[in-house]
Amino acid sequence: MSSGAAKPDVQSRRLGDDGIARNFGDLHSPLSRSEALIEADRCYFCYDAPCTTACPTGIDIPGFIQKIRSDNLRGSAHTILTENIMGGMCARVCPTEVLCEEACVRNTSEEKPVEIGLLQRYATDPVFADGTQLFERAPATGKTVAVVGGGPAGLSCAHRLAMLGHDVVVFNRAGKSGGLNEYGIAAYKTIDDFAQKEVAWILSIGGIELRNGQALGQDFTLAELRDDYDAVFIGVGLGTTNTLGIANESLSGVEDAIDYIALLRQASDLGELPVGRRVVVIGGGMTAIDIAVQSRRLGAEIVDIVYRRGPEQMGASSHEQELAQTNGVTIHHWAMPVELVGDQHVTTVRFARTELDGDGRPVATGDEFELRADTVFKAIGQALQDESLGDLEVTAGRIVVDAACRTSLDGVWAGGDCIADGDDLTVSAVQHGKIAALDIDRHLRGA
Numbered sequence: 393m394s395s396g397a398a399k400p401d402v403q404s405r406r407l408g409d410d411g412i413a414r415n416f417g418d419l420h421s422p423l424s425r426s427e428a429l430i431e432a433d434r435c436y437f438c439y440d441a442p443c444t445t446a447c448p449t450g451i452d453i454p455g456f457i458q459k460i461r462s463d464n465l466r467g468s469a470h471t472i473l474t475e476n477i478m479g480g481m482c483a484r485v486c487p488t489e490v491l492c493e494e495a496c497v498r499n500t501s502e503e504k505p506v507e508i509g510l511l512q513r514y515a516t517d518p519v520f521a522d523g524t525q526l527f528e529r530a531p532a533t534g535k536t537v538a539v540v541g542g543g544p545a546g547l548s549c550a551h552r553l554a555m556l557g558h559d560v561v562v563f564n565r566a567g568k569s570g571g572l573n574e575y576g577i578a579a580y581k582t583i584d585d586f587a588q589k590e591v592a593w594i595l596s597i598g599g600i601e602l603r604n605g606q607a608l609g610q611d612f613t614l615a616e617l618r619d620d621y622d623a624v625f626i627g628v629g630l631g632t633t634n635t636l637g638i639a640n641e642s643l644s645g646v647e648d649a650i651d652y653i654a655l656l657r658q659a660s661d662l663g664e665l666p667v668g669r670r671v672v673v674i675g676g677g678m679t680a681i682d683i684a685v686q687s688r689r690l691g692a693e694i695v696d697i698v699y700r701r702g703p704e705q706m707g708a709s710s711h712e713q714e715l716a717q718t719n720g721v722t723i724h725h726w727a728m729p730v731e732l733v734g735d736q737h738v739t740t741v742r743f744a745r746t747e748l749d750g751d752g753r754p755v756a757t758g759d760e761f762e763l764r765a766d767t768v769f770k771a772i773g774q775a776l777q778d779e780s781l782g783d784l785e786v787t788a789g790r791i792v793v794d795a796a797c798r799t800s801l802d803g804v805w806a807g808g809d810c811i812a813d814g815d816d817l818t819v820s821a822v823q824h825g826k827i828a829a830l831d832i833d834r835h836l837r838g839a
C-alpha cells in the first residue's frame with residue numbers, strides 16, 4: 393500500500409442533525425414500570441447474594457430489587473445510594489457484565505442475568521429527576537477536611553464526610569466537577585447532563601464547599617492543606633496521557649483520545665466536531681473503544697482499533713469489544729505501531745505484527761502492514777501527575793495506600809484512579825472515597 397501524501401479528509405457535519413441525535417441518544421433505554429417489575433421478579437433473592445459481593449461498593453442488590461417489587465422506589469434508591477452515592481451514574485456506566493451481573497446465579501440456569509444495572513437506574517432516576525434528599529447530616533463536629541479532586545473518588549469522600557458532620561472543601565482543577573463522569577465517559581452512556589445533575593444532588597446535602605479551577609501544585613501545596621485542615625483526601629485521577637514513543641507523533645491528525653472525548657463531552661453541537669473519514673485508534677482499553685465508537689457515530693466511515701495483544705488481554709470487556717464491532721469498528725489484535733507517516737498531516741500508520749517473548753512482552757515478529765488514516769487517536773493509558781504530591785510515597789506511577797486508603801503521610805488519604813489499587817472504574821473510585829471518609833471520621837473522633 394502506498395504511503396504517499398494523500399489529502400487528509402477531516403470534516404465536521406459528516407452526518408445530519410437527525411443522525412447525530414440518533415447516534416448520541418441513550419445507549420440503553422430506561423425500563424418502564426412493567427418491565428422493571430417483570431425483571432425484578434426474576435431475582436431469586438439469594439441469601440448469600442453473589443452479586444452484592446461482586447459489586448465493589450457492596451450494594452444490597454436483592455434488598456433494592458425487593459423494594460422495586462413493592463413499588464417502594466424511594467426506599468430502593470436509599471438502599472443503593474447508602475453504599476454508592478453515585479449509584480445513578482454507576483447504573484449507566486458500570487461494566488455489569490464483569491461485576492454484579494456476571495455473578496448472578498441466573499447466568500447458570502438461564503444464561504441471562506437479572507438486569508441489575510437497569511433496575512438500579514429505574515430505582516434511582518426519580519431521585520435525580522426531582523432532587524429528593526435522602527440523607528441528613530449528623531450534628532457538626534467542627535472538623536474540616538480538604539478534598540483534592542472533584543471526581544467520583546473526591547465527591548464520594550466529600551459526601552460521606554458531610555453526612556458524618558464534618559465540613560469539607562473540595563478543590564478541583566477542572567472548570568466543572570464530576571471528573572471523568574463529566575469529561576470522559578462516552579456521551580451516549582450519560583445523556584441530558586446527568587453528571588452535573590448528580591453533582592448538584594450530592595452537594596445538596598450541605599457542608600461541602602466546591603472550589604472549581606483550584607489545583608494542587610499550582611494554587612496551593614499539600615503542606616499548606618495539611619496545616620490548614622484536620623485531614624486531606626487526594627482523588628486527582630490520572631492527569632497525563634502516555635505517549636507512543638515513535639516517530640512523527642506531532643503530525644497533525646494524531647490526537648490524544650482523552651482530549652478529544654473531553655471536547656466531545658463539552659460540545660454544544662456534536663455535528664461541528666471534525667472527524668476523519670478513516671480513523672485509526674491505538675490501544676485496547678475502554679478509552680480505545682469509546683473513541684472508536686464515538687468516531688463512527690460522528691460519521692467516520694472506516695474505524696480500526698489496533699491492539700498489541702489478544703482479545704482476552706484487552707482492558708475493555710468482551711461486551712465493550714462487541715459494542716465496537718456492532719458499531720462497525722474493526723479490531724486488529726497482535727500489532728503495534730512503528731511509524732506514523734505523513735508530510736504535515738498523518739496519512740498512514742505502519743504496524744508490526746507482534747507475538748509474546750519469553751517474558752510475556754509483545755515484540756515485533758518482522759511482519760508489517762499499513763493502515764491509511766485521516767485521524768489517529770492514541771488511547772494507550774494515562775499516568776499520575778505526581779509533581780505536586782511532595783513526599784507522598786508513589787510506586788509504579790500510583791500513590792501507595794493501605795486498606796483504609798491511608799497514604800504514607802499522616803493525615804493524608806487517597807483513592808480512585810490515582811492509587812495503586814485503582815482499577816479505572818467509577819464504582820471503585822466511589823468505594824475508595826467512602827472507605828477513606830469512614831477512616832478519616834474514625835481518626836477525627838479519636839476512635
Ligand SMILES: Cc1cc2nc3c(=O)[nH]c(=O)nc-3n(C[C@H](O)[C@H](O)[C@H](O)COP(=O)(O)OP(=O)(O)OC[C@H]3O[C@@H](n4cnc5c(N)ncnc54)[C@H](O)[C@@H]3O)c2cc1C
Pocket residue numbers: 485486487540541542543544545546563564565566568569570571572573576577578581606607608609627628629630631650653678679682780807808809810815816817818819821
Ligand atoms: C474515556 C474514558 C471512559 C471511561 N469509561 C468508563 C465507563 O464506561 N465505566 C467505568 O466504570 N469507568 C469508566 N472510566 C473510568 C472512570 O471514569 C474513572 O475510573 C473514574 O472517573 C475515576 O475517578 P477519580 O475520581 O479517581 O478520577 P477522575 O474522574 O479523573 O477525577 C479527578 C478529578 O481531580 C481533578 N484534579 C486533577 N488534578 C488535580 C489537582 N492537581 N488539583 C485539584 N484537582 C485535580 C480533576 O479536575 C478531576 O475533576 C473511563 C475512563 C476514561 C478515561
Ligand code: SF4
Pocket residue numbers: 446447448449450451453476479482483486488491492493508509512819
Ligand atoms: S454499582 Fe455497578 S457493580 Fe454495583 S450493583 Fe450497581 S451496577 Fe452492579
